[in-house]
Ligand SMILES: Nc1ncnc2c1ncn2[C@@H]1O[C@H](COP(=O)(O)OP(=O)(O)OP(=O)(O)O)[C@@H](O)[C@H]1O
């Protein structure tokens with residue numbers, strides 16, 4: 057069964073095309089990822105699918121409801137956790153949940169029972185009467201997820217669910233998301249710029265760059281597509297190294313990026329000596345060489361010629377966290 061169907065969806069903001077004619081579908085029960093760097097268009101896609109934002113053109117359905125014609129039905133059938141925090145700091149965990157439950161007109165008895173059940177699920181039951189302003193980032197995220205599930209949505213949208221969280225908290229959240237998907241059968245669509253997150257959680261993913269889907273498949277298939285191994289060579293003379301490497305007959309796909317050249321090939325270990333000889337024969341220094349199986353980073357590099365820079369997004373995460381904390 058199809059949970060989400062997207063056809064030629066486009067969003068323009070004045071001159072900028074944030075989402076550029078994308079089409080894809082998500083099956084019921086899938087965990088589906090939108091993976092891409094800052095500004096790729098991930099939040100805009102989620103905003104359109106959750107009816108928060110009108111598309112410029114194209115169409116989509118969520119749980120068989122048209123996002124343009126059946127907005128209310130779409131909203132009732134989805135849960136959403138936004139990229140920026142949306143809890144009320146001055147209310148307790150329970151009150152935040154209760155407020156949401158009333159918005160969705162969930163009868164009091166059912167509401168009380170569900171709130172406790174969900175707070176248990178995210179291990180916040182013993183904090184139910186504490187004010188949200190005393191919560192850590194991870195606790196807030198867990199509460200937001202619990203709140204998003206209160207009206208029993210079939211589809212849950214998570215926009216950057218682990219942004220700015222420490223590795224341990226991130227791991228715990230991944231476990232909750234897996235549990236929701238496996239035990240409750242909820243279809244999850246999440247956005248992330250963390251490859252590790254997409255790799256670990258998503259059954260399939262669309263890699264997004266500049267508003268376009270550049271690849272869509274399971275993590276395994278995407279990596280297989282690159283094939284074989286990847287050699288990365290770091291050198292202070294990257295461009296000269298790159299042009300020399302391209303003269304080698306066995307090099308089919310090389311990419312210069314940052315201070316390195318990356319080559320995709322079969323049986324990499326056979327060719328390392330040749331690369332070292334080529335460099336030293338031309339007086340090109342090499343800082344290091346590594347051989348590894350393709351990662352999602354290599355997949356992104358393969359299709360875009362760029363890397364999703366973790367350092368860059370790291371700084372941006374910090375800025376966003378500060379904004380979120382109201383600093
Ligand atoms: N309301 C808006 N008005 C104008 N431009 C916008 C608006 N919302 C988003 N954009 C632009 O659309 C593009 C896509 O933004 P979007 O927030 O969807 O990216 P993203 O992939 O979610 O990025 P991030 O990883 O930083 O969250 C960006 O260039 C952004 O500046």
Ligand SMILES: [Mg+2]
Pocket residue numbers: 098099100139215216247
């Ligand atoms: Mg975003």
